[in-house]
Amino acid sequence: THSLAPQKTESKPVDYEQVYKDIADILEDNDYDDGSFGPVLVRLAWHASGTYDKDSKTGGSNAASMRFAPESEHGANAGLKVARDLLEPIKAKYPGISYGDLWTLAGVVAIQELGGPTIAWRPGRTDGVSAQSCTPDGRLPDAGKKEDHIRDIFYRMGFNDQEIVALTGAHALGRCHTDRSGFDGPWSEQPTIFSNEYFKVIAGRKWVKKDLPNGGWQWVDKNSDTTIMMLPAEISMYNDKAFRPYFDLYAKDNDRFFEDFSKAFGTLMELGVPFKGDEKVYRFKTTNA
Ligand code: CCH
Known part of the structure; x- marks a missing residue:
């Protein structure tokens, strides 16, 4: 029973x-x-x-x-x-x-x-x-805002500038979707491979603003027909004096990126x-x- x-x-x-x-x-x-x-x-x-x-x-x-x-x-x-x-x-x-x-x-x-x-x-x-x-x-961060907003958001979690940049390197993976964030496209040519490619891409291409049908805008690669993109917040971060050295470091040193990313x-x-x-x-x- x-x-x-x-x-x-x-x-x-x-x-x-x-x-x-x-x-x-x-x-x-x-x-x-x-x-x-x-x-x-x-x-x-x-x-x-x-x-x-x-x-x-x-x-x-x-x-x-x-x-x-x-x-x-x-x-x-x-x-x-x-x-x-x-x-x-x-x-x-x-x-x-x-x-x-x-x-x-x-x-x-x-x-x-x-x-x-x-x-x-x-x-x-x-x-x-x-x-x-x-x-x-x-x-959570708003991709349409500037580097000071990104700092506020991540400092609130307890992260420093170096950790913020390392974490953003996760954008080597994946893409933006118009029906999710309203932005469109991947950050790298191989968005299913995790590496320091994000840092190489942001440093290695010439970025121009592109208006989007939904009224927003994003950065796109000037000199090619790829769909590679960057968010407004990311180019603001890249142009920030205190963030830039970490972008440069990780673009040059994949081992260092892996080590810092893993910890963060x-x-x-x-x-x-x-x-x-x-x-x-x-x-x-x-x-x-
Ligand atoms: Fe991110 N991210 N992210 N991101 N993110 C988006 C997609 C991914 C920001 C904005 C966006 C991190 C930090 C930031 C991933 C990992 C991380 C999208 C597109 C936007 C917008 C969403 C869509 O349309 O599908 C901003 C701003 C910041 C500020 O720093 C951090 C940190 C991480 C992880 C460590 C991944 C992965 C994706 C791809 C998702 C997918 O579906 O392909």
Whole structure:
């Protein structure tokens, strides 16, 4: 006979190595964008984490509050439902993993599998249960603004100028979509390969303003017929005296970029997470290693 009382789900320990492999398995898709869900998963991990405010100690990846409206509807998060939905079957297979752990781990998997550095990662995030965990709109950067805005946003998370520039190098991956941000195009010729290419592109091309049908504008490459682009905020950053040395450094030194990016992205993923301190730190092997 079986009891009619609701079954208490025993939380089995999660095999994070296996979760890593399962996420790696679903990255490639020839019908999606440039052939990989990796870039949009990196953006999900970053937008889940980048809401952190160091003074109030609110936001960050802990609660996975982007599952709830209004945060799911914030303009900055347009298009990220694709990434959240993609991970649902993994969540169903591993009920013991929290959404915050799953989303940040997916960002790590995507960066590593697309050729980026190893990123130390540990579990420990606890899901919020309602919209009360949502962060206010406006905590993520506005690409139409200037370098002082970008500084304000990242200083609020606790990052310095060097870390801000390193993190922005993630734009080697992926592209802008007119129906998400309103901007259009990739930052590099190979948007599914993680490298210091972003820094080489921004330094190596001549940028001209292009008006967009929606009333906005972006930078495009003057001398070629590629669709490569830069956001208004990025050229403002590049022209800033304090940011520029880091752009130059990373354009010349891929190893240094990997080292600095790995640390900064690892920190970003952990902002606002109340770790107990005894969590195992994982450094996953890539699936092709
Ligand atoms: Fe970003 N990003 N990002 N970004 N981003 C966009 C897409 C990606 C800014 C604006 C935009 C980071 C920092 C910034 C990714 C990772 C990171 C888009 C296009 C805009 C706009 C969205 C669309 O239309 O789909 C601005 C401003 C900043 C300020 O510094 C940081 C930090 C990271 C990660 C470390 C990735 C990856 C994408 C590509 C997503 C995709 O779907 O291809």
